[in-house]
Amino acid sequence: MTTSPTDPLTLEVVELIGTVVARYYTEYEQAAAQHSLTGAQARVLGLLSLEPVPMRRIAQKLRCEPSNVTGIVDRLETRGLVERRPDPDDRRVKLAAPTPEGLETSRRLRESLDFAREPLSRLSEAERALLRDLLKRMLGENVL
Amino acid sequence: MTTSPTDPLTLEVVELIGTVVARYYTEYEQAAAQHSLTGAQARVLGLLSLEPVPMRRIAQKLRCEPSNVTGIVDRLETRGLVERRPDPDDRRVKLAAPTPEGLETSRRLRESLDFAREPLSRLSEAERALLRDLLKRMLGENVL
DNA sequence: TATTGTTATACTCTATAACTATA
């Protein structure tokens, strides 16, 4: 049912992407751990850093069940990094929002994502632009 | 202490890589689930498909503590996908090896990594070659 | 003594199902 290419070149690229994913993922976890956060907690905190988000929406972003978000936000809240706010428009909804400290932690976490930038320093600006365009084409329109 | 580039272009590429990682990772988990495997179990099984591997070596590859591998291999063994063998050269070592059924499951799992190939079909062969070279340069020599 | 694998423990993430309070 598929028409995906299976030529050696494509498989080599798939392998390389797998390597990038493995490296990026484990190093993200380590960066989170340096701030005493789990990967899931770091992802949620990063998500909130733009604007307060309903619990349900967080679950959708993380692709997990809403019941899990309760615990993750609980732990962030216990540590004073996040707070729950009522939604003026719908009293069923709770908005998770970062505290000032949470915002600061999120900022430092983003800083320490240096490991993701470092490998790119091996490429010239023109090559980085090329890589950007290839990745965008690969990901298509539905980039979220 | 860092000289990593922080220009908008670099940050955009970092963002794109993050998107690739998130998509690839969750879809890998889903592919594993279709075979009633967790992500960790699928990774271990894939690791063994080339040759039997000592427990300790599995932990190094997964970047986790050796004690965790015991449980993961236990569950794979219970399902008849993996077996433990003695190492003739060192009686302390146990080699984890796939059963014929485990090998077949590993093969089908690899097949279903189709999702990773599909986005690449949007690129021409020349573009895929370009992407390969950029990724290789980015990852450097230590690609494992 | 050092190393390999295991056990025991505690914490987090995960899905499922049932519950509550709103809509």
Next chain:
DNA sequence: TATAGTTATAGAGTATAACAATA
């Protein structure tokens, strides 16, 4: 009745520490 969030539960992954067997 439908939806948002929670609770309760069970399974899996994780790190830490202590242990037995072997080197």
